Amino acid sequence: MINIQAQKSTKLSLFNLKNVSIRTFWITAISFFMCFFAWFGIVPFMPDVVKDLGLTPDQKWNSIILAVTGTVFARLLIGKLCDKYGPRMCYTFLLMLGAIPVILCGLVQTPTQFLVCRLFIGFIGASFVITQVHTSLMFASNIVGTANATSAGWGNLGGGANRLGMPIIAAAVVSFGVAEGEAWRYSMVIAGIVCFLMGIVYYFFTQDTPQGNLKDLREAGVEIEKKKDEVGFLAVLKDYRIWILFVVYAASFGIELTVYGTMDDYLQNTFQLERLTAGNIVLSFALMNIFARTLGGFFGDRFGRLKGLRGRVLFLSFILCVQGIMLVTFSTTTSIVVGFVFLILFSLSVQMAEGATFSVVPFINKKAIGSVSGIVGAGGNVGAFLAALLLKSKSALAEKAAITANQGLGEEAIKAAQSAASSAAVSQGYFVIGLVVVVTGVVALAIKFSKEDEKANAPISTTGSLEVGELQPIKVKS
Structure with missing residues (x-):
């Protein structure tokens, strides 16, 4: 049944599961969690993989x-597909097809x-874009930044939770008589099956918008946007603000991925930690996504x-x-206590920067949220790729x-000299990466909005739980 009067949620009432926006929020966050869990699921087993495969x-x-390279192309593509087919079908197919390489x-x-x-497997990293698109379609402007950041942050936990979860799955498998050297294989198969099952859940328990699925709305003669307002992908690419945010996300999420992937060895080599x-320190770094x-x-x-x-924009720049200053300072410390303090501050600020980025994204072009989210999201993986190449070459x-x-x-x-x-x-x-992040923060100030955009998105009054003016623009065909 289509409810053309349904409105975007103006509150993040986490336990109100009867609300389609909240229900979608939870399913997107859990799906995103599983995608990241599977994406980085092999990391805890790399010593076994190196030995097994030589x-x-x-x-x-x-x-x-390669794992971050595949995600770049997937994120660029998935945003446009979300605009055309809706996030529900895109997430369903991504989860089911992404389960295959896992x-x-x-x-x-x-x-x-x-x-x-x-x-x-890196393609399932595109789940981030669909999560942001779907959340943006479900929540009003007064809360969309918080909703986007929370769903993404809780989903990102999957990249850290696998450090605990995958060994637990492996231990369970071993208890059934499987050899320890083969446990990583069964663990990856199980993770893939769970992703496939989440695709089924996504299909049956979510919808594209508060009004209903895009396909059903169109068949009923209802359009979310008027045809004259449709925006082509090339027009989206010409908006300089998108490319600034592309670089911003490369300097935030991209750097988080790289630091997360190299910090284990760095802490051992620099501070002689076990x-x-x-x-465990790196795991706590990832777990800060719960709130940061x-x-x-x-x-x-x-x-x-x-x-x-x-x-x-001002907060994003700040x-x-x-974030950059914290990383620069951490890179120069030789004391584990001081280093740990600045690592926590870096972790807090980099994850806040990611959330702040996608509090700006929904307002760049509301008629092409998917395309914008896809391009900006791809920036994160480009940043990770470039930073990894820099560290690999120097090391x-x-x-x-x-x-x-x-x-x-x-x-x-x-070995000691190495x-x-x-x-x-x-x-x-x-140190170099930190300086680049600081420069990026200054460049972010170049993001501007027209007076019309500022007026259209000015704080608006609320009545009860409904925000005035947040009805989706629709058109009923005669």
Whole structure:
């Protein structure tokens, strides 16, 4: 049944599951969580994979790079598909099709097969874009930043939860008599099956908009937007603000991915921590998504109410600069206590910057939210790709030089020199990346909105739980 009077939710009432917006919020967040869980699910098992498949160091690094490379193309494509077919069908197919390479990853027998699977598993990282599109369609302007940030932040937890979840699944599998060396394979198959099942849940328990699914609305003669207001993809690409946000997200989410992926080794090499201790610190870094990204969206909404759309940009610029300063400072510390403090501050600020970015995105072009979200989301993975290449090149050169310089001094001496060289190289890389983030924060100030946009999105009065003016524009065909 189509309800053309249904409105976007103006409150994030998490336990009001009768509300279609809240129900969709939870299902998108859980689906996003499972996609990230499966996307990075192999990380805890990499030592087993290296041993089982005989991966070289280059193949191991290439698998990391391929995993984020595939996501770039998927995110660029999925945004446009969301605009055309709606987020419900896009998420359903992404979950079901994305489950295939996850399952196949558990069946690979050669390094090449593993690399191919890692490339295609990266496609499920496009789930972020659909999550942001669907949440933007369900929540009003006064709360959309907070809703977007919270759903994304809780979904991002999947990238950290797999450090606990995957070993637990593996332990359960081993308890049934499976060899420990084979447990990683079964764990990936199970993760893929869960993703497939979430696709079924998404299809039956969500809808595209508060009014209903796009297909049903069109068949009933109802259109969400008038044809004369449709925006072509090329027109979207010409908006300079989208490309600034592309770079901004590269400097926030992209850097988070890279730091998250390299911090284990850096903490061990720099502060001589045990692998388990370093892993737990990185896990806590990921778990901050529970609240940190939400804070970014919350303050984006708050500054939006105080200063309009310009206020959202001002906060985004500020938190980006803070993020860069925290990373630069962390890169220069030699004390584990001081380093831990600045790592927490970096974690908080980078995740707030991500939330603040998508408190701005829904207002860039409301007639092409999917396309805008896809382009900006792809920026995150481009940033991760470039940062990973920088750190890999610096670290590889430094390690090779250390090995050459200490040849003949014994295995322990070479290993110590190699660790020290890697630590220094990555530290320099973090320093450079931090400076780039600060510059990006300043560049973000170039994002401008017209007086018409500011007026259309000015704070509006609310009555009860309904925000005046938040009815979706519709057209009923005669």
